[in-house]
Amino acid sequence: GAGVSQSPSNKVTEKGKDVELRCDPISGHTALYWYRQSLGQGLEFLIYFQGNSAPDKSGLPSDRFSAERTGGSVSTLTIQRTQQEDSAVYLCASSSRGRNTGELFFGEGSRLTVL
Amino acid sequence: DAKTTQPPSMDCAEGRAANLPCNHSTISGNEYVYWYRQIHSQGPQYIIHGLKNNETNEMASLIITEDRKSSTLILPHATLRDTAVYYCIVRVESYGQNFVFGPGTRLSVLP
Numbered sequence: 561g562a563g564v565s566q567s568p569s570n571k572v573t574e575k576g577k578d579v580e581l582r583c584d585p586i587s588g589h590t591a592l593y594w595y596r597q598s599l600g601q602g603l604e605f606l607i608y609f610q611g612n613s614a615p616d617k618s619g620l621p622s623d624r625f626s627a628e629r630t631g632g633s634v635s636t637l638t639i640q641r642t643q644q645e646d647s648a649v650y651l652c653a654s655s656s657r658g659r660n661t662g663e664l665f666f667g668e669g670s671r672l673t674v675l
Numbered sequence: 676d677a678k679t680t681q682p683p684s685m686d687c688a689e690g691r692a693a694n695l696p697c698n699h700s701t702i703s704g705n706e707y708v709y710w711y712r713q714i715h716s717q718g719p720q721y722i723i724h725g726l727k728n729n730e731t732n733e734m735a736s737l738i739i740t741e742d743r744k745s746s747t748l749i750l751p752h753a754t755l756r757d758t759a760v761y762y763c764i765v766r767v768e769s770y771g772q773n774f775v776f777g778p779g780t781r782l783s784v785l786p
Contacts, residue, residue, distance in 0.1 A: 564718075585750060593774070601718070602762075603776035616773060651718050662709050662766060666718025 562586075564667035566652050572673045573642055581637045581670045585654030592635050593655075593664065594627055596648040603651065609635065642674045678702065679763045684781040685756075693750040695780050698764030700744045705767050708739060709774070710748045712759040719762065719776070723749065751782045 565584040585592050594606040605619035609622040609629045610628050620626070624642075629635040639646055649671050687693040698744040699708065709724040723730055723737045725746075730737045750757055761762040762779040 595776070602778045605775060608773055619773075625719055653718070660709060662724050662774075663721045664711075664719070666720070668718055 564652055564654055566650075566664050566667035566670050567578050568670055568673045569668065570673075572675065574675050575661045576641055578638065578640045579642055579672060581639075581672070583635045583637070583652030583654075583667060585633065585635070585652070586656070586665055587633075589654035589656045589665070590632060591655045592629060593653040594635070594637050595651045595653070597651060597669070598648045606637070606650075636637075642672075647672055647674045663664060677767045678706075678775070680779055681761070681763055681777065681780045683778065684783070686783050686785055687750075687753045689755060689784050689786050690752055693748075693753040693757065693782060693784070695748040695750075695761050695763075695782065697744065697748070698745045699763070699765045702743050702765050706742075706765045707767070708737065708746050709764040709766060710735070710737065711762045711764065711776070712757075713762070713779070714756075714759040722761075729750075754784075755784050755786065758782060758784045 567582045585640050590611045591598040595603040607615055607617050607620055609615045609628045620622040626642045627637045651666055651669045653666045655664050707724050707726050710721055710722040711719040713719040722734050723732055725737045725739055737748045760779040760781050762776050764774055
């Protein structure tokens with residue numbers, strides 16, 4: 561696709577339920593990042609994938625959070641047993657190996673509301 | 676931890692130049708200065724980046740001091756659509772290196 565695509569755009573769930581958020585990066589981009597942004601706050605790094613290397617999971621806030629990237633393309637962020645403090649916009653970004661590796665392309669985000 | 680310091684907010688009159696400062700006194704020799712902005716309810720957008728020379732593109736100019744301990748992003752003719760949070764980030768330009776976003780500067784362009 562032309563840009564980074566995330567789905568769902570909005571998700572409302574009940575506390576304790578599991579949720580999956582999906583990210584389709586720009587075709588050919590081999591680096592993929594997940595961030596989250598709580599209301600009125602800055603971006604919080606969660607995880608990134610770089611090609612076939614082991615992902616950097618250092619930003620995941622708890623073991624309820626996990627992410628995978630299949631086939632080096634689509635990524636899924638899974639939150640188990642959701643809590644109200646997980647409510648945030650979850651942003652995905654991708655970048656390419658090339659001259660400007662610092663240009664991240666962000667999706668529009670998935671807004672998660674945990675009731 | 677963010678390696679940059681920015682004012683939390685700034686105002687600018689429409690049509691005037693907006694000059695957004697950033698301090699990065701602990702920047703390393705191989706770290707670049709990146710600027711992103713986030714317009715309300717959208718994902719962040721890349722603006723510009725540089726190492727030590729001043730840079731200009733269609734969106735903005737980046738002025739980096741000779742000692743590289745600070746920089747200024749310049750929007751030459753600010754419009755209402757430039758109202759956003761502007762993030763200054765220092766990072767090694769290495770493929771796959773993480774970006775650490777600080778709280779940024781909330782720029783309000785006033786009519």
